[in-house]
Every structure is written in C-alpha cells, then in structure tokens.
Amino acid sequence: MALVLGSLLLLGLCGNTFSGGQPSSTDAPKAWNYELPETSYETQDSHKAGPIGILFELVHIFLYVVQPHDFPEDALRKVIQKAHESKINYDEPETVLLGLKIAYYEAGIILCSLLGLLFIILMPLVGYFFCMCRCCNKCGGEMHQRQKENGPFLRKCFAISLLVICVIISIGIFYGFVANHQVRTRIKRSRKLADSNFKDLRTLLNETPEQIKYILAQYNTTKDKAFLDLNSINSVLGGGILDRLRPNIIPVLDEIKSMATAIKETKEALENMNSTLKSLHQQSTQLSSSLTSVKTSLRGSLNDPLCSVRPTSETCNSIRLSLNQLNSNPELRQLPLVDAELNNVNNVLRTDLDGLVQQGYQSLNDIPGRVQSQTTSVVAGIKRVLNSVGSDINNVTQRLPIQYILSEFSGYLNNTESYMQRHLPTLEEYDSYWWLGGLVICSLLTLIVIFYYLGLLCGVCGYDRHATPTTRGCVSNTGGVFLMVGVGLSFLFCWILMIIVVLTFVVGANVEKLICEPYMSKELFRVLDTPRLLNEDWEYYLSGKLFNKSKIKLTFEQVYSDCKNNRGTYGTLHLENSFNISEQLNINEHTESISNELENLKVNFSIFLLGEAGRKNLQDFAACGIDRMNYNIYLAQTGKSPAGVNLLSFAYDLEAKANRLPPGNLKNSLRRDAQTIKTIHQQRVLPIEQSLSTVYQSVKILQRTSSGLLEKVTRILTSLDFAQNFITNNISSIVTEETKKYGRTIIGYFEHYLQWIEFSIREKVASCKPVATALDTAVDVFLCSYIIDPLNLFWFGIGKATVFLLPALIFAVKLAKYYRRMDSEDVYDDPSQH
Numbered sequence: 092m093a094l095v096l097g098s099l100l101l102l103g104l105c106g107n108t109f110s111g112g113q114p115s116s117t118d119a120p121k122a123w124n125y126e127l128p129e130t131s132y133e134t135q136d137s138h139k140a141g142p143i144g145i146l147f148e149l150v151h152i153f154l155y156v157v158q159p160h161d162f163p164e165d166a167l168r169k170v171i172q173k174a175h176e177s178k179i180n181y182d183e184p185e186t187v188l189l190g191l192k193i194a195y196y197e198a199g200i201i202l203c204s205l206l207g208l209l210f211i212i213l214m215p216l217v218g219y220f221f222c223m224c225r226c227c228n229k230c231g232g233e234m235h236q237r238q239k240e241n242g243p244f245l246r247k248c249f250a251i252s253l254l255v256i257c258v259i260i261s262i263g264i265f266y267g268f269v270a271n272h273q274v275r276t277r278i279k280r281s282r283k284l285a286d287s288n289f290k291d292l293r294t295l296l297n298e299t300p301e302q303i304k305y306i307l308a309q310y311n312t313t314k315d316k317a318f319l320d321l322n323s324i325n326s327v328l329g330g331g332i333l334d335r336l337r338p339n340i341i342p343v344l345d346e347i348k349s350m351a352t353a354i355k356e357t358k359e360a361l362e363n364m365n366s367t368l369k370s371l372h373q374q375s376t377q378l379s380s381s382l383t384s385v386k387t388s389l390r391g392s393l394n395d396p397l398c399s400v401r402p403t404s405e406t407c408n409s410i411r412l413s414l415n416q417l418n419s420n421p422e423l424r425q426l427p428l429v430d431a432e433l434n435n436v437n438n439v440l441r442t443d444l445d446g447l448v449q450q451g452y453q454s455l456n457d458i459p460g461r462v463q464s465q466t467t468s469v470v471a472g473i474k475r476v477l478n479s480v481g482s483d484i485n486n487v488t489q490r491l492p493i494q495y496i497l498s499e500f501s502g503y504l505n506n507t508e509s510y511m512q513r514h515l516p517t518l519e520e521y522d523s524y525w526w527l528g529g530l531v532i533c534s535l536l537t538l539i540v541i542f543y544y545l546g547l548l549c550g551v552c553g554y555d556r557h558a559t560p561t562t563r564g565c566v567s568n569t570g571g572v573f574l575m576v577g578v579g580l581s582f583l584f585c586w587i588l589m590i591i592v593v594l595t596f597v598v599g600a601n602v603e604k605l606i607c608e609p610y611m612s613k614e615l616f617r618v619l620d621t622p623r624l625l626n627e628d629w630e631y632y633l634s635g636k637l638f639n640k641s642k643i644k645l646t647f648e649q650v651y652s653d654c655k656n657n658r659g660t661y662g663t664l665h666l667e668n669s670f671n672i673s674e675q676l677n678i679n680e681h682t683e684s685i686s687n688e689l690e691n692l693k694v695n696f697s698i699f700l701l702g703e704a705g706r707k708n709l710q711d712f713a714a715c716g717i718d719r720m721n722y723n724i725y726l727a728q729t730g731k732s733p734a735g736v737n738l739l740s741f742a743y744d745l746e747a748k749a750n751r752l753p754p755g756n757l758k759n760s761l762r763r764d765a766q767t768i769k770t771i772h773q774q775r776v777l778p779i780e781q782s783l784s785t786v787y788q789s790v791k792i793l794q795r796t797s798s799g800l801l802e803k804v805t806r807i808l809t810s811l812d813f814a815q816n817f818i819t820n821n822i823s824s825i826v827t828e829e830t831k832k833y834g835r836t837i838i839g840y841f842e843h844y845l846q847w848i849e850f851s852i853r854e855k856v857a858s859c860k861p862v863a864t865a866l867d868t869a870v871d872v873f874l875c876s877y878i879i880d881p882l883n884l885f886w887f888g889i890g891k892a893t894v895f896l897l898p899a900l901i902f903a904v905k906l907a908k909y910y911r912r913m914d915s916e917d918v919y920d921d922p923s924q925h
Contacts (some may be wrong), residue, residue, distance in 0.1 A: 329692070363789045
C-alpha cells in the first residue's frame with residue numbers, strides 16, 4: 092500500500108496526459124549571474140534508527156542467513172505478468188517453472204515456516220501425552236527417586252543448563268518488549284511525519300509560482316544592464332575603439348607636441364640671445380669709452396710734479412705701467428647676431444604646429460561623442476527589440492505546463508491528505524490492539540520464565556544434600572513445583588505463541604526481502620520499469636501514462652533518482668515532450684533579432700594627423716640652421732672677463748698705492764680715479780657679465796634643441812607615416828571588430844539569461860524532492876522502519892524465546908525430580924551388619 096501511495100504521488104505530480112513536442116537538451120552555461128532562492132523543507136532526507144538499529148541489523152543478518160538469494164527480478168516480473176492474465180493455467184510448464192523458482196527463492200522462509208508448523212502440531216500432542224503419562228505415574232510422574240552416584244552432578248548440570256536457557260529466553264522477551272514499544276512510539280510519530288510531508292508538498296506548490304515570478308523579474312535586471320551599456324555606448328563602444336587607436340597614435344602626437352615645444356623654446360632662446368648680443372655690443376662700447384676716459388684721467392694725474400720726486404716716482408711709474416690693462420674685450424663687439432636663424436624659426440612658427448597637434452588629440456577624443464550621435468536610432472531600435480523579448484518570455488512562462496500540473500497535483504494532494512486524516516485514527520487504534528496483544532504475549536512468556544527462575548531460586552537455596560528425597564524441605568519442594576508449573580504453562584501456550592511467530596515471520600520476512608531491501612537498492616524500480624509489464628501495450632509505463640508515447644524512455648528509477656537529487660519537475664518528467672522550452676524560448680531567434688538591429692550600427696569618423704602643413708613645418712624647422720651654428724665662439728667669450736683686468740682688484744690696488752702717497756692733489760686725484768673704476772665695474776662690467784650668462788644659457792638651450800635635430804624630425808615623420816598607414820588600413824576593421832564585440836556583449840546578457848531560464852525551468856523550478864521524500868517516508872520510513880523492522884524484531888525475539896521453551900521444559904522436568912519431596916525412595920542395607 093505504501094509503495095502504491097508513493098507511486099501515485101509521483102504520477103499525481105506528473106498530471107494526466109500531454110501531447111506534442113520532441114525532446115531536446117541544452118547544457119547549462121558554465122557561469123551564472125542569477126540563482127534561484129533555495130527552498131527549505133522540514134522533512135529530513137534520511138531516517139536514523141538510533142541505538143535500536145543494532146538489533147534491527149541483527150535481524151537482517153538472520154534473514155540473510157535464512158534467505159541469501161538475490162532479489163528475484165525475473166520471477167517477480169513473470170508473477171506480475173501472470174496477474175494480468177484473465178485465467179491462469181497452473182498446469183503449464185511455464186507456470187510450474189515459475190512456481191519452482193519462487194519456491195527456490197522462498198526455500199529458507201518455507202523451511203522455517205514448516206519447522207514452526209511442526210512445532211505447532213507436535214507441541215500440543217506431546218503435551219497431551221506427557222500429561223497422560225504423568226497421570227499414570229510414568230514419565231517422571233511417580234513420586235519416587237532412585238539414588239544414583241552421579242545424581243549431584245546431574246542436578247548441577249540440569250540447573251546450569253536451565254539457567255542459561257532462561258537467560259536466552261529473557262533476551263528474546265526483552266527483544267519483544269523493545270519491538271512492541273518501538274511500534275507504539277513510532278506509530279505515534281506517523282501523524283507528525285505525515286503532516287511534515289504534506290507541509291513540504293504544499294511548500295512545493297506555493298514556492299513554484301514565486302520561482303517563476305523571480306525568473307521573470309530577473310529579465311529587468313538583464314535589460315537594465317543592457318540599457319546601461321546602450322546608454323553608455325559612447326564610453327563602451329567609443330571607448331573600445333579609442334583604446335585600440337591610442338597605442339599607435341598618441342605616442343606620435345606626443346613626439347610632435349614635444350617638437351612644437353622645442354620650436355617655441357628655440358625661438359625664445361634665439362630671441363633672448365639676439366637681444367642680449369645687441370645689448371652686449373652696446374655695453375662693450377660703453378665699457379671701452381669709460382675705460383679710455385679713466386686712463387686719460389690717470390695719465391693727467393701722473394703728470395703731477397710730485398711724481399718726479401722719489402719715492403713717489405716709483406709709485407707713479409708702477410701706476411703708469413698698469414694703465415695698459417684698462418682695456419675692454421674687443422671680441423665681445425665682434426660676436427655675430429642670430430637674425431637669420433631667428434627669421435627661419437619665425438617662418439616655421441607661422442604654421443601653428445601646436446594647434447595642429449591639439450587638433451589631432453581632439454579628433455581622437457571626439458570618437459565617443461561621434462559614436463553616441465551616430466547610433467541614436469540604432470540604440471532605440473535595440474531597446475524596442477529587448478522590450479519585446481521580455482513580453483515573449485512572459486508569454487512562454489505563462490504557457491508552461493507546470494502550472495497545470497501543480498493544480499492537478501494540488502487536488503490529488505488534498506484528497507490524499509483527507510484520506511490520511513481519516514485513516515490515521517484507525518491506524519492508531521489498530522496499533523493499540525497490536526501493542527496490547529504484544530504486551531500480553533511478552534507478559535505470558537515473562538510469567539513462564541519467572542516460574543523457571545523461582546524454581547531455580549527456591550530449589551538451589553532450599554536444597555539440603557544431607558536430606559533424603561522423602562525428607563526434603565518445603566523450600567526445595569516449592570522450587571520443584573514452580574518448575575513444573577512453568578512446564579505446564581509452556582506446553583499450554585508455546586504452540587499458540589509459535590502460531591503468532593510463524594505468521595509475523597512470513598509477513599515480515601517477505602516484506603523486508605521483497606519490498607524494503609529492493610526499494611533501497613532500486614531493484615524494485617527496475618522491475619516496475621520492465622517494458623510492457625504494467626501495461627502490455629506500453630513499452631515504458633510512465634511515458635505512456637503521461638504522453639501516450641510509450642517509446643519515450645521515462646522510468647520510475649530515473650524519476651525517483653532525479654527527484655531525490657532535487658531536480659526540477661520539467662527535466663525529471665521529460666516535459667519537453669509536451670512543451671519544448673528550448674523551442675518556445677527560441678534563443679537563436681531572439682538573439683538574431685538583436686543582431687539584426689546591431690548590423691545597422693554604422694560608425695564613421697576621421698582622425699587628423701598633422702596634415703601636409705604640419706609635415707612641412709617639421710621639415711622647415713630641421714632646415715632652419717640652428718644645428719649648423721658655431722656655438723663655441725659664444726661659449727669661448729662667456730668664460731672671459733669683459734675688461735683686460737679685474738677692475739675691482741685694479742681699483743683696490745690703485746687705492747692702496749694712492750694711500751701710500753703724501754697728502755696732496757695727486758693722492759686725491761688717484762683716489763677719485765680708483766672710485767671711478769669701481770663705478771665702471773658696477774655699471775658696465777657686471778651687466779656685461781649678466782648678458783654673457785644669458786648668452787650662455789641660450790646657447791645651451793640651442794645646443795640641446797639642435798642636437799640630432801634632423802634625426803629627430805626624420806624619426807617623427809617616419810612614425811607619422813606609420814600611424815597614418817595604420818589608420819588608413821585598420822580603422823575600418825577596428826570599428827567593425829569593436830562593434831561586433833559590443834554586439835556580442837549585449838547579446839551575451841540575453842543568451843545567458845535565456846539559457847539560465849531554460850536551465851532553471853528544466854533543473855530547478857518545482858523541484859520534486861518533497862515527492863521523493865514523501866515516497867521514502869511512505870516506504871522506507873513508515874512501512875519498513877516504523878512497522879516491518881519492529882515486527883521482525885518482535886518475531887525474532889518471541890520466536891527465540893518460544894523455541895528455547897522446549898529445552899527449558901525438558902531440563903525443568905529433569906531438575907524438578909531433585910527438588911520435590913518424594914513419597915518413597917530406594918533403601919539399601921548396610922553390608923557391615925551381615
């Protein structure tokens with residue numbers, strides 16, 4: 092009944108019948124951007140028996156010894172096929188052979204059952220004849236005991252043997268009590284377990300629409316991402332094109348910009364140098380005039396009469412000899428101007444090279460904006476297509492057969508739940524009867540073994556080895572009576588107990604071997620999946636039941652395994668045979684619509700790279716002549732003094748010599764001339780030195796700029812030609828490649844989304860794991876664990892106790908003779924008296 096209920100749960104989830112469609116499969120993408128929310132269920136996947144499981148395993152081992160054969164799949168298939176026949180001819184060889192196969196498989200159970208029947212038949216007969224024999228003072232009924240030399244040894248052996256057997260019986264009774272308690276405890280849990288399973292099944296019904304809503308909601312996320320890229324086409328597509336062009340163009344523009352800066356620096360250096368040279372010529376002339384004037388003044392002062400008198404004459408002569416040093420550097424006035432070079436550079440700067448470079452930069456930076464402006468209509472068309480894709484997906488999900496299946500399953504679930512609610516009280520009532528009956532059986536066995544224990548206790552404690560059989564004490568005699576009471580109860584009830592043991596053994600062993608074990612190993616499913624077994628017109632029963640297409644391979648084992656692995660109902664039941672989600676979603680059709688719109692995406696633009704004017708400008712600069720200038724003549728003068736002597740040192744020396752002269756006009760005039768020389772140094776020499784420093788700096792700038800000028804310009808022009816060729820030959824392919832890449836990105840969002848929809852509907856939506864759990868609960872947990880395992884443990888324990896009652900009563904009868912008080916005994920004469 093449990094297996095049928097579980098199978099009906101699976102079929103109820105499947106619905107009634109469907110038609111159309113061909114199976115198809117789509118591999119799930121390797122990476123997902125979405126994930127369905129996990130659904131949590133209350134019922135556990137597996138059932139653990141706990142410590143009592145050791146006893147159940149002991150019973151399973153015994154059953155394996157009794158029934159070691161493999162599950163008879165072929166025989167069971169033939170039995171089911173025979174059951175479908177209207178009339179069975181038992182004389183057919185095939186039927187006889189099938190019966191022999193069944194008998195061979197059931198040999199162990201049949202043998203144990205026959206032994207039990209033999210026990211049931213013989214024990215009442217043996218008990219009856221034993222009772223009659225005892226009443227006739229036979230079979231130990233005579234209250235007379237013969238003395239034997241090994242009597243004490245036999246008494247001890249009988250007592251120990253009976254004690255061991257009673258312990259074994261007690262263990263069997265314990266098994267019976269445990270099994271009886273387990274049935275009652277577990278049946279009480281069945282209502283909670285059923286409610287838990289129904290709750291999980293209703294969770295499945297309630298969560299499935301929410302999962303579909305979640306799938307539809309994710310389209311907005313996908314569309315928003317695509318719209319974001321479409322609205323940012325300037326940075327995504329334009330930026331991609333720009334990134335491809337930059338490595339080949341920006342370095343050339345940077346070099347040209349550096350050259351434009353160098354041209355400006357050259358012009359500034361030439362202008363500074365030219366103006367400084369003009370100023371230097373004028374300053375040198377003024378210095379020469381000032382020095383001539385001061386020399387004239389000094390000669391006039393040295394004509395003083397005092398210079399003819401010693402020692403003043405020596406000082407005057409020294410001053411007169413040093414006057415030849417007061418001359419300016421005539422080479423300063425001969426330094427050539429750079430007017431020609433400056434004019435050449437000015438001619439070069441008539442073309443705004445820097446502006447041309449900025450124009451090149453700007454033509455690159457304008458690419459994103461041009462892409463944005465040229466793709467407005469195409470972007471709008473793509474957005475319209477994406478909105479229509481959303482409507483198509485919504486329509487497809489509305490037509491999914493899962494909704495219909497769930498509504499059918501909901502009605503079936505309500506009926507099943509009502510059925511369970513009506514019959515669970517009846518089950519609990521039957522459980523009470525079973526528990527009460529088991530309690531009576533175990534109590535009866537307990538009573539018998541208690542009499543044996545009391546007999547052993549009283550017999551052992553009250554036995555006096557010095558007492559004769561006729562003089563034994565009351566306690567010892569009571570022990571013997573207890574043993575005989577136990578014997579009588581054993582004969583009276585053991586055959587009844589064996590009837591119960593045989594019945595429960597046959598039922599429990601067969602259910603365990605034919606349902607529970609093959610269910611766990613899925614052999615039972617393989618039997619049900621046998622072609623044309625359940626319906627001779629259908630090759631596969633489930634596919635015939637669902638689709639009226641029995642050739643579609645849909646098996647009970649596959650459905651159960653998929654549900655166990657938490658697979659979706661669509662993929663589990665192969666619903667593509669009624670509604671092909673791949674064809675309905677038609678990923679290629681939707682992506683093709685987007686691709687068609689993207690094919691209209693045309694981007695045209697040009698990049699300015701200097702032009703002919705810029706190229707001529709660079710060539711003119713290379714030919715302006717600054718690299719042919721003789722800079723050494725300027726550098727040579729910058730290291731010389733503007734005057735023939737250091738005027739400041741000359742002035743201090745003159746002043747020192749004047750201070751050694753006696754006071755007078757000569758001394759005063761020399762001191763005035765020394766001050767004049769100092770003034771010339773400050774006003775003439777220092778500006779000339781500053782001008783020479785400026786000339787030096789300008790020369791260094793020109794040297795740096797003109798160093799390898801022709802090679803630099805040639806390299807720039809070569810790079811410019813390469814960049815121009817790159818643009819000419821590759822710009823269209825770059826734009827095409829980046830456009831395709833951009834299109835693949837947009838399409839990729841929806842391909843992943845549509846593939847995820849297909850994967851989710853096939854593998855995740857309406858996961859039928861609660862159905863597999865319900866089937867496990869019905870068969871593995873309720874039938875096998877809650878009922879059959881305790882039932883098998885019950886007959887195992889009670890059967891063991893009942894079987895051992897036979898040797899127990901034999902030893903009890905033997906032992907009672909040594910404990911009971913006899914009416915007569917053997918008397919022997921003492922040989923010493925004769």
